Amino acid sequence: MIAARDRNLWRYYELLPILDKLSIVDIGTGFSTLHRCDNLAGLLGLKNIYVKDDTVNPTNSFKDRPSSVAISKAREFGVEAVGCPSTGNLAAAVAAHAAKAGLPCYVFVPGNTESNKILQAATYGANIVAVAGTYDEANRLAAQVAEERGWAFANINLRPYYVEGSKTIAFEVCEQLGWRAPDSIIVPLGSGALMLAIKRGFDQFMRLGLIEEKRIRLIGAQGEGCAPIVDAFKAGDEEITPIEHPDTVAKSLAIGDPGDGYYVLKAIRESGGTAESASDDEILDAIDLLASTEGVFSEPAGGVTIAVLQKLVASGVISEDEIIVCCVTGNGFKSADTLQGRLVFPAVIPPSLKAFQESHGGND
Amino acid sequence: MTRIAGEKRVLVEACLLGQVLDTLASGHGEEFRVRLFDSGGQPRRFINIYVNGRDYRFLDKLDTVLHEGDVVALLPAVSGG
Numbered sequence: 001m002i003a004a005r006d007r008n009l010w011r012y013y014e015l016l017p018i019l020d021k022l023s024i025v026d027i028g029t030g031f032s033t034l035h036r037c038d039n040l041a042g043l044l045g046l047k048n049i050y051v052k053d054d055t056v057n058p059t060n061s062f063k064d065r066p067s068s069v070a071i072s073k074a075r076e077f078g079v080e081a082v083g084c085p086s087t088g089n090l091a092a093a094v095a096a097h098a099a100k101a102g103l104p105c106y107v108f109v110p111g112n113t114e115s116n117k118i119l120q121a122a123t124y125g126a127n128i129v130a131v132a133g134t135y136d137e138a139n140r141l142a143a144q145v146a147e148e149r150g151w152a153f154a155n156i157n158l159r160p161y162y163v164e165g166s167k168t169i170a171f172e173v174c175e176q177l178g179w180r181a182p183d184s185i186i187v188p189l190g191s192g193a194l195m196l197a198i199k200r201g202f203d204q205f206m207r208l209g210l211i212e213e214k215r216i217r218l219i220g221a222q223g224e225g226c227a228p229i230v231d232a233f234k235a236g237d238e239e240i241t242p243i244e245h246p247d248t249v250a251k252s253l254a255i256g257d258p259g260d261g262y263y264v265l266k267a268i269r270e271s272g273g274t275a276e277s278a279s280d281d282e283i284l285d286a287i288d289l290l291a292s293t294e295g296v297f298s299e300p301a302g303g304v305t306i307a308v309l310q311k312l313v314a315s316g317v318i319s320e321d322e323i324i325v326c327c328v329t330g331n332g333f334k335s336a337d338t339l340q341g342r343l344v345f346p347a348v349i350p351p352s353l354k355a356f357q358e359s360h361g362g363n364d
Numbered sequence: 365m366t367r368i369a370g371e372k373r374v375l376v377e378a379c380l381l382g383q384v385l386d387t388l389a390s391g392h393g394e395e396f397r398v399r400l401f402d403s404g405g406q407p408r409r410f411i412n413i414y415v416n417g418r419d420y421r422f423l424d425k426l427d428t429v430l431h432e433g434d435v436v437a438l439l440p441a442v443s444g445g
Contacts, residue, residue, distance in 0.1 A: 144437070259443040
Protein backbone atom coordinates (compact mmCIF):
# COMPACT_ATOMS: atom_id res chain seq x y z
CA MET A 1 0.00 0.00 0.00
CA ILE A 2 2.82 2.38 0.89
CA ALA A 3 4.73 1.43 -2.26
CA ALA A 4 2.04 2.92 -4.48
CA ARG A 5 2.08 6.35 -2.80
CA ASP A 6 3.81 9.57 -3.88
CA ARG A 7 7.57 9.39 -3.73
CA ASN A 8 8.07 11.92 -0.94
CA LEU A 9 8.21 11.79 2.85
CA TRP A 10 4.45 12.25 3.19
CA ARG A 11 3.97 8.68 1.95
CA TYR A 12 4.38 7.86 5.67
CA TYR A 13 1.67 10.36 6.59
CA GLU A 14 0.09 8.20 9.31
CA LEU A 15 3.38 8.19 11.24
CA LEU A 16 3.85 11.98 11.07
CA PRO A 17 2.30 14.38 13.62
CA ILE A 18 -0.11 16.31 11.39
CA LEU A 19 -3.83 16.11 12.10
CA ASP A 20 -5.16 17.32 8.77
CA LYS A 21 -3.68 16.60 5.33
CA LEU A 22 -4.74 20.10 4.24
CA SER A 23 -2.09 21.54 6.58
CA ILE A 24 0.75 19.86 4.70
CA VAL A 25 3.34 22.19 3.18
CA ASP A 26 5.19 20.10 0.62
CA ILE A 27 7.70 21.12 -2.04
CA GLY A 28 8.73 17.59 -2.97
CA THR A 29 10.99 16.37 -0.18
CA GLY A 30 12.15 12.87 0.49
CA PHE A 31 12.32 9.43 -1.09
CA SER A 32 15.86 10.42 -2.01
CA THR A 33 18.16 7.99 -3.80
CA LEU A 34 19.78 5.16 -1.88
CA HIS A 35 22.94 4.54 -3.91
CA ARG A 36 24.56 1.15 -3.86
CA CYS A 37 28.24 2.17 -3.81
CA ASP A 38 30.06 -0.75 -5.37
CA ASN A 39 33.03 1.32 -6.58
CA LEU A 40 33.68 2.73 -3.12
CA ALA A 41 33.05 -0.65 -1.53
CA GLY A 42 35.59 -2.31 -3.83
CA LEU A 43 38.22 0.27 -2.89
CA LEU A 44 37.61 -0.24 0.82
CA GLY A 45 37.39 -4.02 0.67
CA LEU A 46 33.72 -4.11 1.66
CA LYS A 47 30.69 -5.63 -0.05
CA ASN A 48 27.62 -3.59 0.91
CA ILE A 49 28.02 0.17 1.21
CA TYR A 50 25.00 2.39 0.58
CA VAL A 51 24.77 6.15 0.59
CA LYS A 52 21.44 7.80 1.45
CA ASP A 53 21.69 10.84 -0.77
CA ASP A 54 19.80 13.79 0.72
CA THR A 55 21.67 16.28 -1.48
CA VAL A 56 18.77 15.96 -3.91
CA ASN A 57 16.02 17.45 -1.73
CA PRO A 58 14.35 20.74 -2.77
CA THR A 59 16.77 22.93 -0.80
CA ASN A 60 19.58 20.37 -1.16
CA SER A 61 19.86 19.04 2.37
CA PHE A 62 18.04 16.61 4.63
CA LYS A 63 16.67 19.63 6.54
CA ASP A 64 13.77 19.74 4.10
CA ARG A 65 12.34 16.74 5.97
CA PRO A 66 12.03 18.28 9.44
CA SER A 67 11.09 21.62 7.88
CA SER A 68 8.20 20.18 5.89
CA VAL A 69 6.76 18.72 9.09
CA ALA A 70 7.50 21.79 11.27
CA ILE A 71 6.04 24.33 8.84
CA SER A 72 3.02 22.11 8.19
CA LYS A 73 2.43 22.06 11.94
CA ALA A 74 2.99 25.83 12.16
CA ARG A 75 0.26 26.26 9.55
CA GLU A 76 -1.98 23.90 11.53
CA PHE A 77 -1.37 26.02 14.65
CA GLY A 78 -2.10 29.23 12.75
CA VAL A 79 1.11 31.03 13.78
CA GLU A 80 2.01 34.54 12.71
CA ALA A 81 5.65 33.92 11.73
CA VAL A 82 8.21 31.12 11.59
CA GLY A 83 11.99 30.84 11.58
CA CYS A 84 14.97 29.12 13.13
CA PRO A 85 18.57 29.45 14.22
CA SER A 86 20.77 27.59 11.76
CA THR A 87 24.24 26.79 10.51
CA GLY A 88 22.69 27.31 7.08
CA ASN A 89 20.84 24.27 5.80
CA LEU A 90 17.84 24.58 8.09
CA ALA A 91 17.58 28.29 7.28
CA ALA A 92 17.14 27.52 3.58
CA ALA A 93 14.72 24.67 4.20
CA VAL A 94 12.53 26.65 6.59
CA ALA A 95 12.64 29.70 4.31
CA ALA A 96 11.50 27.69 1.29
CA HIS A 97 8.65 26.02 3.16
CA ALA A 98 7.65 29.33 4.76
CA ALA A 99 7.49 30.87 1.29
CA LYS A 100 5.22 28.04 0.10
CA ALA A 101 3.02 28.51 3.19
CA GLY A 102 2.95 32.30 2.77
CA LEU A 103 4.45 32.91 6.21
CA PRO A 104 7.07 35.53 7.20
CA CYS A 105 10.37 33.89 8.16
CA TYR A 106 13.30 34.93 10.37
CA VAL A 107 16.55 32.95 10.37
CA PHE A 108 19.48 33.44 12.75
CA VAL A 109 22.87 32.38 11.43
CA PRO A 110 26.48 32.77 12.59
CA GLY A 111 28.26 35.58 10.76
CA ASN A 112 30.73 33.16 9.13
CA THR A 113 28.06 30.97 7.49
CA GLU A 114 28.95 29.92 3.93
CA SER A 115 27.69 32.49 1.42
CA ASN A 116 25.69 30.05 -0.71
CA LYS A 117 23.61 29.09 2.30
CA ILE A 118 22.79 32.77 2.97
CA LEU A 119 22.09 33.39 -0.72
CA GLN A 120 19.65 30.50 -0.74
CA ALA A 121 17.67 31.48 2.37
CA ALA A 122 17.57 35.14 1.32
CA THR A 123 16.30 34.27 -2.15
CA TYR A 124 13.40 32.35 -0.63
CA GLY A 125 12.52 35.61 1.12
CA ALA A 126 13.71 34.97 4.68
CA ASN A 127 14.81 37.83 6.92
CA ILE A 128 18.45 36.97 7.66
CA VAL A 129 19.77 37.81 11.13
CA ALA A 130 23.55 37.35 10.95
CA VAL A 131 24.97 37.04 14.47
CA ALA A 132 28.53 38.00 15.42
CA GLY A 133 29.30 34.74 17.17
CA THR A 134 29.01 30.98 17.06
CA TYR A 135 25.94 28.92 16.18
CA ASP A 136 25.38 28.39 19.90
CA GLU A 137 25.11 32.16 20.40
CA ALA A 138 22.75 32.52 17.42
CA ASN A 139 20.70 29.68 18.89
CA ARG A 140 20.46 31.38 22.29
CA LEU A 141 19.39 34.68 20.73
CA ALA A 142 16.79 32.94 18.58
CA ALA A 143 15.35 31.20 21.66
CA GLN A 144 15.02 34.55 23.39
CA VAL A 145 13.39 36.17 20.35
CA ALA A 146 10.95 33.28 19.94
CA GLU A 147 9.92 33.69 23.56
CA GLU A 148 9.63 37.47 23.23
CA ARG A 149 7.68 37.54 19.95
CA GLY A 150 5.72 34.30 20.10
CA TRP A 151 7.11 33.14 16.74
CA ALA A 152 7.25 29.47 15.81
CA PHE A 153 10.88 28.40 15.39
CA ALA A 154 11.23 24.99 13.77
CA ASN A 155 14.04 23.63 15.94
CA ILE A 156 13.15 25.48 19.14
CA ASN A 157 9.48 25.64 20.09
CA LEU A 158 8.29 23.39 17.24
CA ARG A 159 11.11 20.93 17.95
CA PRO A 160 8.98 17.88 18.87
CA TYR A 161 7.29 18.09 15.46
CA TYR A 162 10.49 19.06 13.62
CA VAL A 163 12.41 15.98 14.75
CA GLU A 164 9.71 13.67 13.41
CA GLY A 165 10.53 14.64 9.82
CA SER A 166 14.06 13.26 9.97
CA LYS A 167 12.94 9.77 10.95
CA THR A 168 11.64 9.33 7.40
CA ILE A 169 15.27 8.72 6.38
CA ALA A 170 15.12 5.46 8.36
CA PHE A 171 11.71 4.58 6.89
CA GLU A 172 12.96 5.11 3.33
CA VAL A 173 16.21 3.21 3.86
CA CYS A 174 14.22 0.20 5.07
CA GLU A 175 11.76 0.41 2.19
CA GLN A 176 14.55 0.86 -0.35
CA LEU A 177 16.53 -2.10 1.03
CA GLY A 178 13.44 -4.25 0.46
CA TRP A 179 11.76 -3.84 3.86
CA ARG A 180 14.77 -4.60 5.98
CA ALA A 181 17.15 -2.61 8.14
CA PRO A 182 20.91 -2.18 7.56
CA ASP A 183 23.41 -3.65 10.02
CA SER A 184 24.98 -0.26 10.71
CA ILE A 185 24.32 3.36 9.86
CA ILE A 186 26.80 6.24 9.99
CA VAL A 187 25.18 9.58 10.84
CA PRO A 188 26.83 13.01 11.04
CA LEU A 189 26.22 14.62 14.44
CA GLY A 190 25.48 18.30 15.03
CA SER A 191 22.97 18.52 17.86
CA GLY A 192 22.46 14.76 17.56
CA ALA A 193 18.78 15.10 16.68
CA LEU A 194 19.17 13.34 13.34
CA MET A 195 20.63 10.19 14.87
CA LEU A 196 17.90 9.98 17.51
CA ALA A 197 15.24 10.49 14.85
CA ILE A 198 16.73 7.76 12.67
CA LYS A 199 16.81 5.38 15.65
CA ARG A 200 13.17 6.20 16.38
CA GLY A 201 12.31 5.52 12.75
CA PHE A 202 13.85 2.04 12.85
CA ASP A 203 12.19 1.33 16.23
CA GLN A 204 8.77 2.36 14.91
CA PHE A 205 9.04 0.18 11.81
CA MET A 206 10.01 -2.77 14.03
CA ARG A 207 7.07 -2.12 16.37
CA LEU A 208 4.75 -2.01 13.40
CA GLY A 209 6.16 -5.30 12.10
CA LEU A 210 7.26 -3.67 8.81
CA ILE A 211 10.82 -4.90 9.35
CA GLU A 212 12.31 -7.70 11.42
CA GLU A 213 13.51 -6.87 14.91
CA LYS A 214 17.24 -6.44 15.01
CA ARG A 215 19.94 -4.42 16.70
CA ILE A 216 21.25 -1.74 14.35
CA ARG A 217 24.67 -0.27 15.13
CA LEU A 218 24.50 3.52 15.36
CA ILE A 219 27.76 5.24 14.40
CA GLY A 220 28.24 8.95 15.00
CA ALA A 221 30.58 11.12 12.94
CA GLN A 222 31.88 14.62 13.71
CA GLY A 223 34.67 16.96 12.61
CA GLU A 224 37.69 16.91 14.92
CA GLY A 225 37.52 20.62 15.65
CA CYS A 226 34.05 20.30 17.14
CA ALA A 227 33.43 16.77 18.34
CA PRO A 228 31.91 17.07 21.81
CA ILE A 229 29.85 13.88 21.38
CA VAL A 230 32.73 11.82 19.96
CA ASP A 231 35.04 13.11 22.70
CA ALA A 232 32.56 12.15 25.44
CA PHE A 233 32.03 8.73 23.87
CA LYS A 234 35.76 8.01 23.73
CA ALA A 235 36.27 9.23 27.31
CA GLY A 236 33.47 7.00 28.59
CA ASP A 237 31.63 10.09 29.86
CA GLU A 238 27.86 10.32 30.19
CA GLU A 239 27.77 14.10 30.07
CA ILE A 240 28.98 16.31 27.24
CA THR A 241 31.63 18.96 27.81
CA PRO A 242 30.67 21.82 25.48
CA ILE A 243 33.20 23.29 23.03
CA GLU A 244 33.33 27.08 23.27
CA HIS A 245 35.10 27.75 19.95
CA PRO A 246 34.21 25.17 17.29
CA ASP A 247 36.81 24.99 14.51
CA THR A 248 36.02 22.49 11.80
CA VAL A 249 35.50 22.62 8.06
CA ALA A 250 32.22 20.79 8.74
CA LYS A 251 30.42 24.01 9.59
CA SER A 252 27.00 22.35 9.45
CA LEU A 253 28.07 20.31 12.47
CA ALA A 254 29.81 23.14 14.37
CA ILE A 255 27.50 22.97 17.36
CA GLY A 256 29.60 23.23 20.49
CA ASP A 257 26.72 22.50 22.85
CA PRO A 258 24.63 19.69 21.35
CA GLY A 259 21.30 19.67 23.14
CA ASP A 260 20.64 16.00 22.39
CA GLY A 261 24.18 14.87 23.20
CA TYR A 262 23.37 12.95 26.40
CA TYR A 263 20.67 10.92 24.63
CA VAL A 264 22.84 10.27 21.58
CA LEU A 265 25.62 8.86 23.77
CA LYS A 266 23.14 6.49 25.39
CA ALA A 267 21.70 5.44 22.06
CA ILE A 268 25.11 4.78 20.51
CA ARG A 269 26.26 2.74 23.49
CA GLU A 270 23.06 0.71 23.73
CA SER A 271 23.27 -0.12 20.04
CA GLY A 272 26.81 -1.42 20.30
CA GLY A 273 27.87 1.36 17.95
CA THR A 274 30.68 3.87 18.09
CA ALA A 275 31.64 7.47 17.36
CA GLU A 276 34.63 8.82 15.49
CA SER A 277 35.88 12.14 14.18
CA ALA A 278 37.88 13.24 11.15
CA SER A 279 40.30 16.08 10.45
CA ASP A 280 39.58 18.84 7.93
CA ASP A 281 41.87 17.24 5.35
CA GLU A 282 40.34 13.80 5.85
CA ILE A 283 36.87 15.31 5.39
CA LEU A 284 37.78 17.17 2.21
CA ASP A 285 39.56 14.13 0.75
CA ALA A 286 36.49 12.03 1.51
CA ILE A 287 34.26 14.47 -0.41
CA ASP A 288 36.53 14.01 -3.44
CA LEU A 289 36.56 10.23 -2.99
CA LEU A 290 32.77 9.91 -2.86
CA ALA A 291 32.28 12.23 -5.81
CA SER A 292 34.87 10.54 -7.99
CA THR A 293 33.79 6.96 -7.21
CA GLU A 294 30.00 7.28 -6.99
CA GLY A 295 29.03 10.62 -8.52
CA VAL A 296 27.64 12.12 -5.29
CA PHE A 297 28.73 15.70 -4.48
CA SER A 298 28.55 16.20 -0.75
CA GLU A 299 29.19 19.11 1.57
CA PRO A 300 31.63 18.53 4.46
CA ALA A 301 28.96 17.10 6.82
CA GLY A 302 28.52 14.21 4.41
CA GLY A 303 32.28 13.99 3.83
CA VAL A 304 32.66 13.41 7.57
CA THR A 305 30.55 10.27 7.23
CA ILE A 306 32.74 8.82 4.48
CA ALA A 307 35.95 9.81 6.26
CA VAL A 308 34.76 8.07 9.42
CA LEU A 309 33.77 5.01 7.36
CA GLN A 310 37.33 4.80 6.05
CA LYS A 311 38.79 5.09 9.56
CA LEU A 312 36.53 2.39 10.94
CA VAL A 313 37.35 0.03 8.07
CA ALA A 314 41.05 0.60 8.74
CA SER A 315 40.59 -0.11 12.45
CA GLY A 316 38.58 -3.26 11.82
CA VAL A 317 35.34 -1.99 13.34
CA ILE A 318 33.38 -2.46 10.09
CA SER A 319 33.31 -5.98 8.71
CA GLU A 320 33.43 -6.94 5.06
CA ASP A 321 29.91 -8.28 4.73
CA GLU A 322 27.88 -5.91 6.80
CA ILE A 323 25.19 -3.77 5.21
CA ILE A 324 26.20 -0.24 6.03
CA VAL A 325 24.39 2.98 5.13
CA CYS A 326 26.16 6.36 5.16
CA CYS A 327 24.03 9.50 5.44
CA VAL A 328 25.03 12.30 3.07
CA THR A 329 23.07 15.20 4.37
CA GLY A 330 23.82 18.17 2.13
CA ASN A 331 24.98 19.20 -1.33
CA GLY A 332 28.58 20.30 -1.98
CA PHE A 333 27.45 23.60 -3.52
CA LYS A 334 26.37 24.69 -0.04
CA SER A 335 30.02 24.86 0.94
CA ALA A 336 31.45 26.22 -2.28
CA ASP A 337 33.46 28.80 -0.29
CA THR A 338 35.32 25.98 1.42
CA LEU A 339 35.66 23.58 -1.49
CA GLN A 340 36.77 26.15 -4.03
CA GLY A 341 39.92 26.73 -2.04
CA ARG A 342 41.11 23.25 -3.07
CA LEU A 343 40.40 23.65 -6.76
CA VAL A 344 43.26 24.45 -9.10
CA PHE A 345 41.36 26.08 -11.93
CA PRO A 346 42.56 24.65 -15.25
CA ALA A 347 44.46 26.89 -17.64
CA VAL A 348 42.22 28.15 -20.43
CA ILE A 349 43.27 26.79 -23.85
CA PRO A 350 42.53 28.12 -27.34
CA PRO A 351 39.72 26.17 -29.04
CA SER A 352 41.99 24.11 -31.30
CA LEU A 353 42.78 20.43 -31.51
CA LYS A 354 46.48 21.27 -31.41
CA ALA A 355 46.05 23.18 -28.15
CA PHE A 356 44.14 20.25 -26.64
CA GLN A 357 46.82 17.78 -27.69
CA GLU A 358 49.53 20.02 -26.25
CA SER A 359 47.80 20.25 -22.92
CA HIS A 360 46.41 16.70 -22.72
CA GLY A 361 48.95 14.64 -24.63
CA GLY A 362 48.70 13.34 -28.21
CA ASN A 363 46.96 10.08 -29.19
CA ASP A 364 49.83 8.37 -31.05
CA MET B 365 9.57 30.21 34.60
CA THR B 366 6.79 32.26 33.13
CA ARG B 367 4.29 29.44 33.42
CA ILE B 368 5.05 28.58 37.04
CA ALA B 369 6.03 31.86 38.60
CA GLY B 370 4.16 34.19 36.29
CA GLU B 371 7.17 36.42 35.68
CA LYS B 372 9.72 36.61 32.86
CA ARG B 373 12.21 38.94 34.52
CA VAL B 374 13.16 39.13 38.20
CA LEU B 375 15.59 41.40 40.04
CA VAL B 376 17.88 39.47 42.40
CA GLU B 377 20.70 40.64 44.66
CA ALA B 378 23.53 38.15 45.02
CA CYS B 379 27.30 37.74 44.61
CA LEU B 380 27.54 34.30 43.09
CA LEU B 381 25.52 32.63 40.34
CA GLY B 382 24.62 29.75 42.65
CA GLN B 383 23.09 32.26 45.10
CA VAL B 384 20.94 33.74 42.33
CA LEU B 385 19.51 30.31 41.53
CA ASP B 386 18.92 29.51 45.21
CA THR B 387 17.17 32.84 45.73
CA LEU B 388 14.96 32.24 42.69
CA ALA B 389 14.15 28.71 43.84
CA SER B 390 13.32 29.86 47.38
CA GLY B 391 11.18 32.71 46.14
CA HIS B 392 9.09 30.81 43.63
CA GLY B 393 8.00 27.64 45.30
CA GLU B 394 8.83 23.96 45.26
CA GLU B 395 7.54 23.37 41.74
CA PHE B 396 10.06 25.86 40.38
CA ARG B 397 12.93 24.44 42.49
CA VAL B 398 12.23 20.92 41.24
CA ARG B 399 12.24 22.10 37.63
CA LEU B 400 15.50 23.95 38.09
CA PHE B 401 17.52 21.48 40.19
CA ASP B 402 17.93 17.72 40.07
CA SER B 403 18.02 15.53 43.18
CA GLY B 404 21.74 16.20 43.53
CA GLY B 405 21.18 19.95 43.73
CA GLN B 406 22.68 20.59 40.30
CA PRO B 407 20.93 22.60 37.58
CA ARG B 408 19.11 20.20 35.28
CA ARG B 409 20.78 19.18 32.04
CA PHE B 410 18.05 20.64 29.85
CA ILE B 411 18.39 24.15 31.27
CA ASN B 412 21.09 26.40 29.86
CA ILE B 413 22.34 29.20 32.07
CA TYR B 414 24.00 32.31 30.64
CA VAL B 415 25.69 35.24 32.35
CA ASN B 416 25.72 38.27 30.03
CA GLY B 417 25.27 35.90 27.11
CA ARG B 418 28.06 33.48 28.04
CA ASP B 419 27.34 29.86 28.97
CA TYR B 420 28.04 29.46 32.71
CA ARG B 421 30.03 26.28 32.03
CA PHE B 422 32.69 28.41 30.31
CA LEU B 423 32.86 30.66 33.38
CA ASP B 424 33.09 29.37 36.95
CA LYS B 425 29.77 27.51 36.83
CA LEU B 426 27.78 28.12 40.01
CA ASP B 427 30.76 29.94 41.57
CA THR B 428 30.75 32.60 38.86
CA VAL B 429 31.11 36.00 40.52
CA LEU B 430 28.42 38.51 39.51
CA HIS B 431 28.52 42.29 39.36
CA GLU B 432 25.84 44.95 39.41
CA GLY B 433 23.84 44.98 36.22
CA ASP B 434 24.79 41.43 35.14
CA VAL B 435 22.04 39.55 33.33
CA VAL B 436 21.47 35.88 34.07
CA ALA B 437 19.33 34.04 31.50
CA LEU B 438 17.75 30.61 31.95
CA LEU B 439 16.75 28.95 28.70
CA PRO B 440 15.70 25.47 27.61
CA ALA B 441 18.68 23.63 26.15
CA VAL B 442 17.56 23.02 22.60
CA SER B 443 19.94 23.34 19.72
CA GLY B 444 20.81 22.21 16.28
CA GLY B 445 19.87 23.27 12.79
